[in-house]
Amino acid sequence: MPKIEDPIEFELFKNAIFAIGDEMAVTICRTTYSGVLRDNMDFSTALADADGRMVAQGLTLPGHLGSIPAALAVVVERFKDDIGPGDMFIMNDPFDGGMHLPDIFIFQPLFHDGKRVAFAATISHHSDVGGRVPGSNASDSTEIYQEGLRIPPLKLFEGGRRNETMWLMIEKNVRIPIQVLGDLRAQMAACHIAETQFGELLERYGAEKVAAYMEEVIDYAERLTRAAVADLPDGQWSFEDWIDDDGIDLDRPIRLFVTVTKSGDEMVVDWTGSSEQVKGAINNSMSFTVAHSVAAIRSVLPLNIPSNEGVFRVIKVIAPPGTIANMVLPAACAARGLTGFRMGDCMFGALAMMLPDQVCAASDGGNTGVSIGGYDDDRKPYIYVDFSCGTHGGRPWADGLQGNSNMFANMASQSVEVIETEQPMQILSYEFIPDKAGPGKFRGGAPYRRDYKFLEREAVLQVRSDRRKIRPYGLYGGYPGKPSANFMNPQAENQPMESKLTMNILRGTVFRHELAGGGGWGDPLERDPDKVLADVRNELVSVEAALADYGVAVNTNPWSVDLAATETQRGKLSAGRPSETAKILWQEPVGVEV
Numbered sequence: 355m356p357k358i359e360d361p362i363e364f365e366l367f368k369n370a371i372f373a374i375g376d377e378m379a380v381t382i383c384r385t386t387y388s389g390v391l392r393d394n395m396d397f398s399t400a401l402a403d404a405d406g407r408m409v410a411q412g413l414t415l416p417g418h419l420g421s422i423p424a425a426l427a428v429v430v431e432r433f434k435d436d437i438g439p440g441d442m443f444i445m446n447d448p449f450d451g452g453m454h455l456p457d458i459f460i461f462q463p464l465f466h467d468g469k470r471v472a473f474a475a476t477i478s479h480h481s482d483v484g485g486r487v488p489g490s491n492a493s494d495s496t497e498i499y500q501e502g503l504r505i506p507p508l509k510l511f512e513g514g515r516r517n518e519t520m521w522l523m524i525e526k527n528v529r530i531p532i533q534v535l536g537d538l539r540a541q542m543a544a545c546h547i548a549e550t551q552f553g554e555l556l557e558r559y560g561a562e563k564v565a566a567y568m569e570e571v572i573d574y575a576e577r578l579t580r581a582a583v584a585d586l587p588d589g590q591w592s593f594e595d596w597i598d599d600d601g602i603d604l605d606r607p608i609r610l611f612v613t614v615t616k617s618g619d620e621m622v623v624d625w626t627g628s629s630e631q632v633k634g635a636i637n638n639s640m641s642f643t644v645a646h647s648v649a650a651i652r653s654v655l656p657l658n659i660p661s662n663e664g665v666f667r668v669i670k671v672i673a674p675p676g677t678i679a680n681m682v683l684p685a686a687c688a689a690r691g692l693t694g695f696r697m698g699d700c701m702f703g704a705l706a707m708m709l710p711d712q713v714c715a716a717s718d719g720g721n722t723g724v725s726i727g728g729y730d731d732d733r734k735p736y737i738y739v740d741f742s743c744g745t746h747g748g749r750p751w752a753d754g755l756q757g758n759s760n761m762f763a764n765m766a767s768q769s770v771e772v773i774e775t776e777q778p779m780q781i782l783s784y785e786f787i788p789d790k791a792g793p794g795k796f797r798g799g800a801p802y803r804r805d806y807k808f809l810e811r812e813a814v815l816q817v818r819s820d821r822r823k824i825r826p827y828g829l830y831g832g833y834p835g836k837p838s839a840n841f842m843n844p845q846a847e848n849q850p851m852e853s854k855l856t857m858n859i860l861r862g863t864v865f866r867h868e869l870a871g872g873g874g875w876g877d878p879l880e881r882d883p884d885k886v887l888a889d890v891r892n893e894l895v896s897v898e899a900a901l902a903d904y905g906v907a908v909n910t911n912p913w914s915v916d917l918a919a920t921e922t923q924r925g926k927l928s929a930g931r932p933s934e935t936a937k938i939l940w941q942e943p944v945g946v947e948v
Contacts, residue, residue, distance in 0.1 A: 406423070419661060420648060442510045447505060450506055476544050485501045496686055648665060652665065653761060692818055695763065699719070727813055745835070801838075802868075812859070819867065841865070843864050
């Protein structure tokens, strides 16, 4: 590449092309129909060059970081020279570049003077794609053929002409075609926005310079990534974590095992040793495994590195086919988000050994998926899809975030008022839960609970959750967070249910989900007593837990710390602890025998 003659112009171009990705995201958010896109914001946008290499990703989901390049590469390879102006491609096949069936890709090639110059790319989680259950997101499906409409790379438009067969096929195979087709149009609108704004860049800089600058944006990201990786310590670190079960074999925990190797200016992430693919629908596509592996490393690198092809050149990801990290047919994968987010925690366990002052303890386990779908008395279908996450692990310098999305999900929470307006439900509670955050010098984030009261005659409830048996780990003496929980009619029955379930519910049923607490970081006996007092006053920690977990004696009238009693209690607790040299890296989670 020739040297950039005008670095200021290049910087303006770089920011402009990333702004297009962000403008695409805003377009989807403002034109979509479903709450899972408008409120959860479960979608991503990107711009790629003429060869399909990702140049700029919008500020959306890190979990989609590896999916767009993989899916677009399949489209480019499959259609080769059969890509022309006015074409628009659609796909969702997890075994052909996709991730799971609800995530539908829309790609539009962009042309200038008859020559392909770029691609606009979008991916959105759709509220339904057919299959055996409303929402198409059940954990207990056992093969891909149960999960919904599987779309290979196809043309949704060809030469500007709509593929009526494809549109009709989608309409007749989903339960809520108005929302699904409306969301597809929102993705198309985002691509049209990209086409318009990218055209303005072509007019300003010319096609030759735009192509050169796009190449340089990728190379620039690679140089920054290599320089940042080179500053990290060389070595090899492995970490093991476990998923409770797959929702089918309830007594069989599922192993996640990762080895991170860093040498010079390159890194290798190897998932060899992870479980074979499972019966339940939590298997990962390779692209999703790549996304979470790269995103975890990206989180410990400088903030100014663009997210594009250049980063992927530096980080190699290995996952043997036929494992939970790289499924093969006929694996089910509708609930694969659970495994991907847990892979993020597993990556952090390895990175915490590499960079102990930069990495947080385990989060709540990613996000919990709750879907409720059925038909009203007029047989009109409704589907509610929500993803709940909000608890980070304790950090080496601060408490874990709470009420904020998991880093790998980057989703917002759906508004209670909007849920109750659009769906046959009431939200009876939405609140933090005391004494569930993992104790530590810096405690884990406090989790929250939500109570959903169902108001229609009958529906199917699907829940995808975890961290019931294998709790979120703490780091460097921090304690694990308390487990998640599901309850049906909690005030009357109060008996916890399995973490993954699909069942019928009737009018008046109340379902409660409680997130797991984030793991703690550091010895709880080293926590500032004033911070413990603040947690007690904010009802995040009880007076009893303050004394038992932190050794802090709190007076409630007036609010204060009893320093003498605290010193005595901490002395008693400390006497039963292992010496500093015997302290393990993380507090072993309470789990099942394996």
